[in-house]
Amino acid sequence: MKKQLLPLLLTLVLSISCTVAPKPIDYGHVACHYCSMTIVDKQHAAQLVTTKGKVFNFDAVECMMNQLKETDTSTISLYLANDFDRPGDLIDATGATYLISENIPSPMGAYLSAFAEERAAQHALDANGGELLSWNELKQQYQ
Numbered sequence: 001m002k003k004q005l006l007p008l009l010l011t012l013v014l015s016i017s018c019t020v021a022p023k024p025i026d027y028g029h030v031a032c033h034y035c036s037m038t039i040v041d042k043q044h045a046a047q048l049v050t051t052k053g054k055v056f057n058f059d060a061v062e063c064m065m066n067q068l069k070e071t072d073t074s075t076i077s078l079y080l081a082n083d084f085d086r087p088g089d090l091i092d093a094t095g096a097t098y099l100i101s102e103n104i105p106s107p108m109g110a111y112l113s114a115f116a117e118e119r120a121a122q123h124a125l126d127a128n129g130g131e132l133l134s135w136n137e138l139k140q141q142y143q
Helices: 002-017 061-068 118-128 135-141
Strands: 046-050 055-058 076-083 086-092 097-100 112-115 131-133
Touching: 046 061, 055 061, 061 076, 061 112, 061 135, 076 112, 097 118, 097 135, 112 118, 118 131, 131 135
Parallel strands: none
Antiparallel strands: 046 055, 046 076, 076 086, 097 112, 097 131
16 A cells, blocks of 8 residues: 555655746745845845746845856746736746836835836836836846
8 A cells, every 4th residue: 555655645746846937935034036135125126946846035026137147048947027016926037017217226226116017117107207118128228
């Protein structure tokens, strides 16, 4: 009976450990993969998840973008960023609208914030000034 359970248990453990999904960021305790700063800002953090389910956390979108210069992007399954309007909520970074505004500081000084909704980004732009960017435009700035 035990010999029959071992393969099943092993398969279950392997499938769970390789799940490609966002993982909660342990704010105040985990360091940024790029700059090693402790991640505390719930409005600006970001995360990459590989095709094998490995997670890399970042204290700011700009750190994630800088890391991508050194990364084989074919190994990345999920690009995630915190929604500025919903601190701590990770959103699909490729579909986000980005605001660069010197009136909204980010941890590494790029003044870069991600918004799940373009309307919210436009409202923040109207209130703070700056420039809106799509994911593709942001990637061009960090090439």
